Amino acid sequence: MQLYDPTVTGPERNFRRAAALDTLDGKTVGILENGKLNAVEMLRETALLFEQRHGCTIAPIYSKTNASAPAPAETLESAAKAVDFLITGLGD
């Protein structure tokens, strides 16, 4: 008996890690919040630690309108130009 495989092969994608920063000192930190309860609070507290410990500047917050969908490309492109690194995480 011959059976078709019900799965599909994944696409070839060119993902790679970004190069690590040489230092955090004096860098601009971005925040990408997902709109969930307490997300902004949690991420702002985290960003404050970077400010206190490394003298980072906190950029205006970027928000997703849909927590469970990938961030729009334009949001990520805008953030990439404005910050040295970005922190994100789930709310709730």
Next chain:
Amino acid sequence: MPLDSARIHDVPDDLLAAIDYCYEQGWTDGLPVVPPSVERVEQMLQYEGRPSETVVAAHPATGFECTVHAAAVNAVMAGCKPEYFPVVIAALEAMNEPGFNFHGSTASTGGSAPLMVVSGPLADDLAMNSDVNLFGPGNRANATMGRAIRLILLNVFRMIPGVSDKSTQGNPGKYSFCIAERSRGNPWPLLVQDLDYPDGVSSVTVFAGGGFCNVENHGGNTPEQVLGSVADAMANYGCITLGQSAVVLAPEHVRVIAGAGWSKTQVKEYLFSQAYRTVDGMKSVGKYRQREYDKQHADGGTSPLIKDGQLHRGLTPDDILVVMGGGDAGGHSCFIPSWSRARSSIMQSKPIGVCIDCD
């Protein structure tokens, strides 16, 4: 025609061994599947006019694509007859609309399942159940079409429980969640008519449904009494959000409501107006969020039915899907909340087996 690139597994010519093989490959939902033999898949493909390699849905995060062929293989495994296949394809295309967000609604801790509501003459043509035991077992079309969608989510899009499907508790609809709207004795225009599809066309609507909430009311003899109990279920503290709602009204309840001359539009407006909690109440259970209140009330409110100090379920009466379904006897309707707490998943509809206003 099948894809040239489709991968084929040679297995012993023994049905039970083939079923076991499918288990061993991790291709099932926990229940036995029909082994997807080449012959059966080719029969399924006869019911789709487009080439096998046509992509009908794509996963936005992983890039996995579901072709007509992959859908057919999984539909065979689910137990679908070939004539069910256009419904499966239309449901997939509806789920593929960005507004439905099938990635989020499947991956989320919320544990939703795509509820499929088939409306129109095809429901009877396929001998779907819209009657007694609507959400229960016993009907091949309902059971296998819903199951096909789950198998596609598992096998094609790799929405694997515990890995990429992080549902906290899930729900039984994740095995299969497919019903037909009842046309027999229905006093209102069918959903497919509400969608303004041409006469003779059938439709499937997909809705990211959370758990099933039975609404029992055997004593209500007015629309306000019956719908008051439905609205109360919609506004319970565990469920109330700005998300959409699905309400399946039992024929017994519909007779009370329509017998008083109410239209489906009036039903939606009444439910919306009554399905609310107060700001203080929401605060008492820790679920109040100012931004949600502002979203509903900004600029005079998203609906004139919205009152100050109240948080309604949904943004407008059109956020409530109302269909009739179930057996003649019993005051048992149901409310199914959307997985989404706001606009992260919006129900979508597609005509079945036809292309209307396509590019």
